[in-house]
Amino acid sequence: MTEILLPPGDEFLREETIRGGMDLLFFSNTRHLRHADDTLAELGLGRAHHRIMYFVARQPGINVTALLAILGITKQSFGRVAKQLIAKGLMEQHTGERDRRQRLLKLTPEGAKLEKAIFDDLHDNVVRAYRAAGSEAVTGLWIVLQHLMGEEARVQFRTVQRL
Template sequence: MDARGTAGLLFLREEEIRLAMELLFYGYRDFTAGPDAILEELGMGRAHHRVLYFVGRHPGITVSELLAILAITKQSLGRVLKPLVDGGYVTQTQGRSDRRQRLLALTAKGEALERRLFERQRETLARAFREAGGPAVEGFRKVMLGIMGPEARARIGSRMAGTAPRPAGKVA
């Protein structure tokens, strides 16, 4: 096998690792550019986007669970959550069994914004997945799982079943 084939991947050179780091940087920069522009119009940033995304994915998520996912301090979350609540994007309710818990959910306004942000990124991923094809999408997932720590892998792993890539041209 050639140096770039499967056997060569076992002994990645520094330059290949640096290239991978650049690909991650530029990919993330361009992946977030569309949502960043929308958020900037609203006086928000990526931290707001992350909260909207995870609250939207997990309606009724507790503040503690969100803190664990985002790996930020309660104070940092408070700075991001307050404008989302005050702006009518997120609601907070008390937990049923533990009244100290705060359960978070998106309002209709929050759902609309999260959907708008998602659509911008969905277009980017769908195009990239179509162009790369199923085996590359599966490889991408494996690499991303390999980069994540065990806690993130555990959170994502349960949702990975049944997400085999579709043939090229079938990504929605």
Template sequence: MPEPIKPPPAQFLRDDVIRGGMDLLLFAHKSHLRHSDAELTAMGLGRAHHRCLYFVGRRPNLSVGELLGLLGVTKQSLGRVLGALIDNGLIEQRPGEADRRQRLLRLTPAGEDLERRLFSGLHANMSRAYAASGEEAVSGYWTMMQNLMSDDAQAQFKAFHAG
């Protein structure tokens, strides 16, 4: 990989450097998800479906309400996405144990297989980028990404990682 472009020292708050950072974020996002997008598109699915598969895969028995909070979408939008995933046999829902009105979500075996395939490409790309960047840069990335989040998103992230 060619030497990465770096902002001028002590000038990282200039408008052109901040815009360059946004450019980096958007170009990296597009490139990072390219493999997943292609596989999902072939199935008639998109990034919203991928995000649901990812979070439900990370937290089996996630409630619909918790998923709504993580994704920050409307019930109607989530309903369309979940409907497609359930119809495609990728996610199943069941009532909660304590509250039968609660709907708990988990991946089906087909959903687990798809999520594993999608994550495999993302894992390889993240691992490559982490290895090429080094531990200090990865730590800086984690710090910067958390500082891009609102206070609410930071709290969600911390709670999500707490278990």
């Protein structure tokens, strides 16, 4: 196993340490999602499709407005990606029973199966990393990431965590 590099203790605000942290975010994100990207690409899908499927799986029946707020995307961007998911039989859209203006989303059984397979692979990678780092490091990671996302996203994060 390659040596784990640690930041220089008291010098964590130096430019090179900040750049190193940004490098870590880039490399960990791209490598963590590589298998998911490959699986999605085989179906002609990408990360935007996965993000929608992930949050619809977290909250079946979520309305489009709530999902747009979580993802921080426009209705136009969502519409293009959702249309593809529906056409491929991975997601369904229904009109709300109480409010007919609402569009409610849920994954089809095939969509749920795909999302679960991708999640299981990502889950195993996160478990491996969490175990290697330990509880204190995981707590620190959660704190750093919440400060990186800004207040608006923290509100969405807290909403998702209540699901």
